[in-house]
Amino acid sequence: MCLLSVQVCAEDVVRIQPSQSLDNTSYQYYVDLLQLVLDTTSDEFGPAHIVTLESSLSQSRGFVMLKNKQLDVYWAGTSVERERDYLAVTVPLVGGLLGNRVPVIARNRLSEFAKITTAEELQKMVACQGSQWPDSDILEYNGYRIERVISFSLMYTMLEQQRCDYFPRGINEAFAGVGTQGHEALMVYDNIILRYPLPMYFFVNKHNQPLAKRLTQGLLQLLANGKLGEFIMHHPTTTSIFPLSRFQDSRILLLYNPILPANFFEREYNHWIDFPKE
Structure with a gap:
């Protein structure tokens, strides 16, 4: 028996992690972006309802729960190991920032x-x-x-x-x-x-190809119509950093990222926001 509304009961449920802390203000950015992606793809894939788990998770615990199908989506910086064990939706969620x-x-x-x-x-x-x-x-x-x-x-x-x-x-x-x-x-x-190059990706369980397809399609649509860039520039947690020209006099210290997947720089959808050069 469904205790929720008929509309919610008819929707797919996408389970995500809770915020680690009230200080983690960037958490809402990813929740809002995920909902935008789900809404963007609702005509083809149907409506989807985000459900937030109650207990706070460390990154390692979050990935374990993703592997055990206790979570549906987990967002994190990428690495060789993470892309080996999970499906990464390889569209950077904050444009490389x-x-x-x-x-x-x-x-x-x-x-x-x-x-x-x-x-x-x-x-x-x-x-x-x-x-x-x-x-x-x-x-x-x-x-x-x-x-x-x-x-x-x-x-x-x-x-x-x-x-x-x-x-x-x-x-x-x-x-x-x-x-x-x-x-x-x-x-x-x-x-x-x-x-250093470190994109934030949505990750899903290795066997959840339908959800990976939906998230990829939604992000690419938002990228193509310019709405992903607009989202990044106007979301309450990120809007204050624009224009990025305000950082043109900052001292840039370049670091090497040894955990990037080998094919990273050849990826088709490396969407980087223009940033002041060294």
Whole structure:
């Protein structure tokens, strides 16, 4: 017996992870984009209803649940391993902006960071970063000191307590996150940008070809009609970073990403938003 409305009962259910923290303001961006993709493809595939699970998940736990068919969609930065074990919908969800990381720092250390002019100087400091995020592997590979943290909200706490020196966030994430209540002592230091290729993808179970087809078709349609770019530029969590020319005087530190799939740069749908060059 269905306890929901007749309309919802007739829809496909797409199960997703909950937000890791109220500080994780970028979470709503992906929920809204996923719903837009489902709505865009509803004529062909039928209506779909997003259901959010209740318990917060680490990235490793989220991928395990995806493999066990307890989740239907999981979004994350890509890697060789993840694309081997899951179906990746290889249209970047934020136009490649995720791989432009800006340090979130304590305001009282601004003068200290303002003196940094080289990668070597920044490498002497300790960055808080997600223990299971691909970014941690990338930063460590490039010689940066990392404190791996399992809890998202704890990274802000550790930064405020100066148990680490900075928290590298995607440029699409940092400003909205620092703007949440309780982080008045923090700021985004966007005079430095750590840049490496790391797209955020929707992932689905290896055997869920129909959903992968639907998400791919929807994203490509949004890409073709310009609505994906409009979504990125006008969503509440990302709109404040545009125009990107505001970062043209930032110091760009280029990093190598050793966990990218071998065919990454040849992919047809590498949709990158124009960004100031080095």
